[in-house]
Amino acid sequence: MSILIGSETKLVVCGLTGREGSFHGLSNRRYGTDLVAGVTPGKGGGDVDGVPIFDTVHEAVAETGANTSMVFVPARFAADSILEVADAGVELVVCITEGIPAHDMMRVYTHLRRGRTRLVGPNCPGVLSPGQANVGIIPAHFFSQGGVGLVSRSGTLTYQIGNELAGRGFGNSTIVGIGGDPIVGSSFIDVIALFEDDPDTKLIVMCGEIGGDEEERTADYVAEHVSKPVVAYIAGFTAPPGKTMGHAGAIVSGSSGTAQAKAEALEAQGVRVGRTPSEVAEVAAELSGAAA
Amino acid sequence: MDLLEYQGKQLFRDHGVPTPAGRPAQTVVEAVEAAEELGYPVVTKAQVLIGGRGKAGGIKVANDRDEARRHAEAILGMDIRGFTVHELYVEKGSRIAEEYYAAILIDRGAKAPMAMLSRMGGMDVEEIAERDPAAIARIHIDPLVGFQDFHGRRLAFEAGIAADVIRPTGALLARLYEAFVAEDAMLVEVNPLLVTEAREVVALDAKVTVDGNALYRHPRTAALRNPGADDEQEQMARERDLTYVKLDGNIGILGNGAGLVMSTLDVVAQAGGRPANFLDAGGGSRAEAIVDAVEVIVSDDRVDAVLFNIFGGITRCDEVANGLVTAFGQIDVTVPFVVRLDGTNDEEGRRVLGEAELPNVQVEKTMLEAAARVVELAGEGGGPSAQGGEPAR
Known part of the structure; x- marks a missing residue:
C-alpha cells in the first residue's frame, strides 16, 4: 500500500508536449506509472512517444479514465490548468510548476477545498510510491x-x-x-x-x-x-x-x-x-x- | 518585492485610497520645488526599504523654504541602517487627530487574505499585539467573494474606532483590499492610518510588498527599480539571477535547492563555523550557473573558505563538476574549496574533479565531513597559503 498514488494511478499530464513535461512524464512512465494521456490545447490527436494528446482535460478523462493529473505548464497558465483538472473531476492533481502568483493560489485553494479534488504542490517535486508509481520529478533510484x-x-x-x-x-x-x-x-x-x-x-x-x-x-x-x-x-x-x-x-x-x-x-x-x-x-x- | 512609500501610495491612489498630496524628489532642488508647490508645512521623508526612518532622522517637518532645503540636504545621502537615501518624498503636512493601524495580507495559515484594524496606530504592530492583543481586530476574507461592507463594519466596531469615522474607514479598507488584489500584493500596511482634525481618513504611510511571481502582469511595477541594501554580492547575484542572501560569517556556501542550502548552513554552524551567505544554484544547476555562483561567492573578501554541497537529483553531479572546472578556468580562485558531491552520477563527478587536479579543492563524501573540513580550513584563515593544497581525489 501507499498513499495518494499507487498501482491504480492513471496519469494525465498537462503540458506533456513541453520539454520538461515530456522528459519527466516519460520518465515517470518508465518507472511504471500508468501514463494514459497528455493535454495540450491545440495539439489534440497527436501523441508523445505513443501517449495520446488531448485538447482538454475533460476529453482526456472521458477517453482514458485518468484519475490523477500532473501539471507541468508555465506559471502563468498553471492556476487555470489546476482548475480545469478539478472541473474534469480528477481526484488528485500534483502541480510541479513554480512561480505561480500567490493570489491565484488562494483562489484555487479555496475553490478546491469545496470540492473533491486534492492538490499537492505547487512548486513541489511530486509524489513517489516506490515500486508502484512516480508522479513528478523525484529521482526514484534513491x-x-x-x-x-x-x-x-x-x-x-x-x-x-x-x-x-x-x-x-x-x-x-x-x-x-x-x-x-x-x-x-x-x-x-x-x-x-x-x-x-x-x-x-x-x-x-x-x-x-x-x-x-x-x-x-x-x-x-x-x-x-x-x-x-x-x-x-x-x-x-x-x-x-x-x-x-x-x-x-x-x-x-x-x-x-x-x-x-x-x-x-x-x-x-x-x-x-x-x-x-x-x-x-x-x-x-x-x-x-x-x-x- | 518591496515598494518605497511613494510608490505604494501611487498604487493606493490608483485604487481610490485617500493619501495626502505629495511629490517624490531626487535632488534638493526638486525637493524645494515640491515643498513650494504643496505649501507649508511639508514633511520630507527618506525613501528607503527599511523601518525606523523617523528615529534615524529621516523624517522632518519644514515650515518654510529654508527649512525644506536644509532637511532635503540633510536627508539625501543619509545612511539608514545600511540603506543610502537616494530619494525623498515631500508630502503636505497633516493635522493629526487620531492614528490607527490597518493592513491586509496573505495569511499562510488560513490560506486566505486577512484584514486587520487597530485604533492604536503609529507603533509597530507587534508592539500593539504585545501591549494589547485585543486592540487588533482581524478577519479573514474569502478570496472568491471579496471584501464586503460588513467586513469593514465588523473591523471598525471590533477595533473600537471613533464612531464618526466608521463609514469612511470601512470605505478606505474596501479600496485597500481592491488595491491588494488588483496589484497582487502580499502585504499592504498603513501605519498610521490617519484621522485628520477635519475627520478625514487618509493613509499617511504605505508599506506594500508585491508578489514577484505576478510581476509579469504588472509591467509598471516591474519597471520600478528599487535599490536594496548597498551590497555588492547581492547586486551581482541579482544580475545573474541567483538566489543569494548575505550572512555575517566567513564560509561561502553554495548548494542546489533551497532546503538543502538552508540545511547546509545549519550543519556548518553546528560544526562551529559561520556561513557568509546562502546561495542556491537551483534545481537544474547547469555549468553556467555554477560559474556565476563561484564568481559571486569569491568576490566577497570576507570569505576564507567555500563549501560546495550538491545532492544530485535531477542535477547530475558530473555536470556540476564540469561547471566547477570551467569556473576555476575562468576565475582566479584563491580560497580553499570543499566539494561534496552525492547522488546522481556522483562517482563520475568526483572522477572529473580528480582528473582536473584543481588546486585548493578537496572532495568529501558526506555533508557532515564536508562541513567539518570547511570549518577547519576557514579557521586556519584560509587563503592560498592554507594547507588545503591536496588535490581532489
Missing part, C-alpha cells in the same frame, strides 16, 4: 519500498534525507513533496493523516523549514491524532529574519516562523527532531528498533 512515510517542503533536502534513511536500511511507503510556496494545496497535516491511516506506513518523517506556522500546528495535530512514531527535521536555524531563503515561503517574519520555535513546538508534543539529516535517520532507526 528510494525503495518500505515502511517510512516521508513528507517534505523541499526537493533536494528530501533526497538527502531519503538517502540517509536508505543508508540505514529504510525504504518508503510514499514520499510526498508538499512544496515551498506560501500557499500549497496539501499541508503536513493532510499528508500525515493519510500516513496514519496507511497500514504499510510504520513511521513518519517530516521535513520542514522556516516560515509560517505549519510545523507548529502539525505538532499539535500529531499529539492528538497520530499513533505512529514521527521524526522531524527543520531547516533554517541560521536563517536571519526578513530574508527569503530561496523558497517563497521560507522567511522568518517578526518573531514567528523560526526553526527554533518549530523544533521546540514539535519536541514539546513528543516529536523527536533530528538536528542534521543523518541524525534524522539515527532517530528513525532508534524508534523503529534498529531495523526496518
Whole structure:
C-alpha cells in the first residue's frame, strides 16, 4: 500500500508536449506509472512517444479514465490548468510548476477545498510510491519500498534525507513533496493523516523549514491524532529574519516562523527532531528498533 | 518585492485610497520645488526599504523654504541602517487627530487574505499585539467573494474606532483590499492610518510588498527599480539571477535547492563555523550557473573558505563538476574549496574533479565531513597559503 498514488494511478499530464513535461512524464512512465494521456490545447490527436494528446482535460478523462493529473505548464497558465483538472473531476492533481502568483493560489485553494479534488504542490517535486508509481520529478533510484512515510517542503533536502534513511536500511511507503510556496494545496497535516491511516506506513518523517506556522500546528495535530512514531527535521536555524531563503515561503517574519520555535513546538508534543539529516535517520532507526 | 512609500501610495491612489498630496524628489532642488508647490508645512521623508526612518532622522517637518532645503540636504545621502537615501518624498503636512493601524495580507495559515484594524496606530504592530492583543481586530476574507461592507463594519466596531469615522474607514479598507488584489500584493500596511482634525481618513504611510511571481502582469511595477541594501554580492547575484542572501560569517556556501542550502548552513554552524551567505544554484544547476555562483561567492573578501554541497537529483553531479572546472578556468580562485558531491552520477563527478587536479579543492563524501573540513580550513584563515593544497581525489 501507499498513499495518494499507487498501482491504480492513471496519469494525465498537462503540458506533456513541453520539454520538461515530456522528459519527466516519460520518465515517470518508465518507472511504471500508468501514463494514459497528455493535454495540450491545440495539439489534440497527436501523441508523445505513443501517449495520446488531448485538447482538454475533460476529453482526456472521458477517453482514458485518468484519475490523477500532473501539471507541468508555465506559471502563468498553471492556476487555470489546476482548475480545469478539478472541473474534469480528477481526484488528485500534483502541480510541479513554480512561480505561480500567490493570489491565484488562494483562489484555487479555496475553490478546491469545496470540492473533491486534492492538490499537492505547487512548486513541489511530486509524489513517489516506490515500486508502484512516480508522479513528478523525484529521482526514484534513491528510494525503495518500505515502511517510512516521508513528507517534505523541499526537493533536494528530501533526497538527502531519503538517502540517509536508505543508508540505514529504510525504504518508503510514499514520499510526498508538499512544496515551498506560501500557499500549497496539501499541508503536513493532510499528508500525515493519510500516513496514519496507511497500514504499510510504520513511521513518519517530516521535513520542514522556516516560515509560517505549519510545523507548529502539525505538532499539535500529531499529539492528538497520530499513533505512529514521527521524526522531524527543520531547516533554517541560521536563517536571519526578513530574508527569503530561496523558497517563497521560507522567511522568518517578526518573531514567528523560526526553526527554533518549530523544533521546540514539535519536541514539546513528543516529536523527536533530528538536528542534521543523518541524525534524522539515527532517530528513525532508534524508534523503529534498529531495523526496518 | 518591496515598494518605497511613494510608490505604494501611487498604487493606493490608483485604487481610490485617500493619501495626502505629495511629490517624490531626487535632488534638493526638486525637493524645494515640491515643498513650494504643496505649501507649508511639508514633511520630507527618506525613501528607503527599511523601518525606523523617523528615529534615524529621516523624517522632518519644514515650515518654510529654508527649512525644506536644509532637511532635503540633510536627508539625501543619509545612511539608514545600511540603506543610502537616494530619494525623498515631500508630502503636505497633516493635522493629526487620531492614528490607527490597518493592513491586509496573505495569511499562510488560513490560506486566505486577512484584514486587520487597530485604533492604536503609529507603533509597530507587534508592539500593539504585545501591549494589547485585543486592540487588533482581524478577519479573514474569502478570496472568491471579496471584501464586503460588513467586513469593514465588523473591523471598525471590533477595533473600537471613533464612531464618526466608521463609514469612511470601512470605505478606505474596501479600496485597500481592491488595491491588494488588483496589484497582487502580499502585504499592504498603513501605519498610521490617519484621522485628520477635519475627520478625514487618509493613509499617511504605505508599506506594500508585491508578489514577484505576478510581476509579469504588472509591467509598471516591474519597471520600478528599487535599490536594496548597498551590497555588492547581492547586486551581482541579482544580475545573474541567483538566489543569494548575505550572512555575517566567513564560509561561502553554495548548494542546489533551497532546503538543502538552508540545511547546509545549519550543519556548518553546528560544526562551529559561520556561513557568509546562502546561495542556491537551483534545481537544474547547469555549468553556467555554477560559474556565476563561484564568481559571486569569491568576490566577497570576507570569505576564507567555500563549501560546495550538491545532492544530485535531477542535477547530475558530473555536470556540476564540469561547471566547477570551467569556473576555476575562468576565475582566479584563491580560497580553499570543499566539494561534496552525492547522488546522481556522483562517482563520475568526483572522477572529473580528480582528473582536473584543481588546486585548493578537496572532495568529501558526506555533508557532515564536508562541513567539518570547511570549518577547519576557514579557521586556519584560509587563503592560498592554507594547507588545503591536496588535490581532489
